[in-house]
Amino acid sequence: MSLMASPSTVDVEKNNRMEASLYWAAEKGEIQVFMLKVNELRLDQLLTPDNNTILHVHIRASTTDKVFVREILNMCPPLLLQTNAKGETPLHVAARYGHVRIVKSLIKHAKSSDRQQMRDLESAVARDSEATKQMLRMRNKEKDTALHEAVRFRRLEVVRILIKEDPHYSFSANEDGETPLYIAVEGRYGVLVDEILDNCSSPATSGPNGRTVLHAAIIARDKGMTRKLLAKTENLTRKADAWGYIPLHYAALLPVDVDIVKLLLEKDACSAYVQNGKGMTALHIAANSSYVGCREVMKEIILRCPDSCEVVDHEGQNFLHFAVKSSTYEALKVILNHSSLGNYLLNEKDNAGNTPFLGMAANSHWKESILNAFLSHPHVNKMAFNKENKNFLDMVTYYYGFKKKFITGERMKIKYGIRPHLRRAIGEDDEESHRYLPRFLKIMEKSKEIILIVATLIATVTFTAGFMLPGGYVSSKGPLQGAAILRGNTAFQAFVITDTVALGLSISAVLINLVMRTSDDEWKIIGCHVMSWYLTMLALVFMLIAFVTGTYAVLVPSLMLAIATCLVGLLFLCLSFFWTRIVRSVDRFFIYV
Structure with missing residues (x-):
């Protein structure tokens, strides 16, 4: 039977069931048992319930015995590519368990199997290459190659052998969207990442949910791996995942080292202007975050791309709106320390006509320090009105705290001359009070x-x-x-x-x-x-x-x-x-x- 023939999975029939004596002989590598019965047995039809052949059984148990593998393949060459019920070849199993000598033996057999039948040396080389690549590129039912298995279980020597034999193959994603490189990066297997990047000419960089290996490195918060990927790969900085997030967005969202943000911006400063599905840039995301390092991330983005502050999301909100929304005083200080940017953004309105100052009033958890920062700033329009003709005091409702409304209201009336209901018809009922009255009554009942x-x-x-x-x-x-x-x-x-x-x-x-x-x-x-x-x-x-x-x-x-x-x-x-x-x-x- 030719090695290149497509193998088929054989159903386990009663007369093809692997007897216990043969099973144990295969596991222990007792080649003599099979040599004595070679004329009686069809080795490719000796199967377990999971359609594992004697070669699968032996490789699962063995660590060094390549003699059994060589002799069995000499007796029955089709076993080399015969798959079990999961679509796994013997090479898949050997790669998973890290059996280096067996992996080498399987590849050697693939190279030599057809060479004996070829007379022309040049044709033999071509045939040899084709046979080896077929085995290396075969996928199981989850679309994993042997390299996927070797990387997943950190089998460094096996990874080196497989890449050396087929360095120009990209090893694309499996059924879960994982490529070997993505598995290595996500698992933070730095040595394996180096091996793939240094020896594969064009490794696939995609991952699940539309992510790339650069997303995975950022999420893993690995600065060294991020640096390597940026140096060895191209066009990954602006690739968005299924939620519209590019790597820089995750660097702004997660508590990563600010040096990672610097690396991303040095590679592609324009990524600071890329918006996610909601129209948010990395600056919006950092301002909306509450972790300690968000201030440094914002400072780095502003330093390299100062005009990115002007980008607004789909609701017309700039990043100062988000800083107020998250009640992050550190984020507010960043923009207030930049006089030109601060003066420009402080009174910018969103689609509803709310400035950041008015947006703060609509939040239930704003802090006194943020209110003080706005009230003490000379360029904040404290009498701003939104499209519903409401000022700050109109928007602070009972629902978000009785005490907060009365204390803030009295303070603003006395010191800043602000009055509520200035643009409402005389004698009109308090709209905000009636808005929440049904809810109060429902809770009370x-x-x-x-x-x-x-x-x-x-x-x-x-x-x-x-x-x-x-x-x-x-x-x-x-x-x-x-x-x-x-x-x-x-x-x-x-x-x-x-x-x-x-x-x-x-x-x-x-x-x-x-x-x-x-x-x-x-x-x-x-x-x-x-x-x-x-x-x-x-x-x-x-x-x-x-x-x-x-x-x-x-x-x-x-x-x-x-x-x-x-x-x-x-x-x-x-x-x-x-x-x-x-x-x-x-x-x-x-x-x-």
């Missing part, structure tokens, strides 16, 4: 019954505890009969006070909740609901303190137990505040996203 129940339970428990005092009462007749036994104990006195406070707060919450149900004014209802919630939360805190102090009062004789009880109770009080902060942080995160 879900929680008001719970608050009433909790407040009632607290009132019941604290009222009961007031008459069932820790330590009991004096029972003996006399002037002190009926008085609390622990009345002189400091912890007991604290218990009585905190229990009384908890009772008063919870009763107040219940009364306000009941009054709320008699009002028709929606804003008064919301105000009562908020007050009832705060009173209930305070009542819970004081009830916990009352429990801790009351328990301590009766456990004083066992001091360690008393202290442990107090610590556990106060620990849960601290954890409650901690959990509340976490919930608020998560809520702000989802609002931002």
Whole structure:
């Protein structure tokens, strides 16, 4: 059978099943077993359920025995290219397990198999080259070549052999979009990357999701590998992945060394102007990031491409809008330190007519430092209006914090003369208030019954505890009969006070909740609901303190137990505040996203 004939996978029939004795003989490399039965057996039809041949079985187990491989191929040459159920040739398996001697033996057999039948030496060389390349380029069902397997499992010597035999083949992507070079870069296998770049004339550089090896090097944050790829490859700096991100975008997005950004800009400064699918440049992305190094990335981009600051995204926003949106004060300082750029960008409006100053008002998480930077800058138009005729105070809503609106509003009125509702019809209702009123009412409907129940339970428990005092009462007749036994104990006195406070707060919450149900004014209802919630939360805190102090009062004789009880109770009080902060942080995160 000719080596060049296309091999076919043979179904395992009962009479072709590989017997156990033959399986173990193949695994151990006992060539004599097969030599004795060479006339009885069809070696290419001895298969496992996964269609592995005796050569596949042997290579999976062997590390050095090339004699078995050579002799078996002499007896049955078609085994060289016969594939298993996964489409793998013996070379795929040998490359995966790093069997260098077996890889060499397989290649040597491929070169010599047809040479004996050729009389013309020149034709034999051509045939030799063709046979070897066919084996090296064969792909399994996942479209992997032997080189894919060798790189994936870091088999350096095998990689060198395979590339040497076929240096001009590009070894394109497999079914997952991976090329050997991409696998090496993504896995940060620096030696393998060097081997491929130095010895392959035109290695394929593509990867999954439209990415290239340069994307992979940036995502791996590998400066050395990035430098090598930029030196050895061409036209990768502006290739975008499936999301429209070029390598420089990832360098701006991820906390990479700023030297990587320098390398990319030195190679192709124009990449700073390339926009992703949303119209964002690397400068926009860096300004929108919150990691510490974003400031250095922005400074480097501005230094090399200062006019890239003028590029806006699809919503007409420049990178200062993004700096404000991410509440990154460091990003804001970068632009404010450049007087000409800062003066130009500070009052630029997006498609909705919002300047960066107005855009800050629409965010739920802006910082006081950013507000101060805008208010103290002489060139910021603090009375700017957007296309909806709203200024800064119009855009700061109750939804993003009652305290923030009132404090900021009073400060801006007094110091800067800014007033809300300047361009609204006289007597017109507060549009922003009505915008969020339905949402307030919906949230309130879900929680008001719970608050009433909790407040009632607290009132019941604290009222009961007031008459069932820790330590009991004096029972003996006399002037002190009926008085609390622990009345002189400091912890007991604290218990009585905190229990009384908890009772008063919870009763107040219940009364306000009941009054709320008699009002028709929606804003008064919301105000009562908020007050009832705060009173209930305070009542819970004081009830916990009352429990801790009351328990301590009766456990004083066992001091360690008393202290442990107090610590556990106060620990849960601290954890409650901690959990509340976490919930608020998560809520702000989802609002931002």
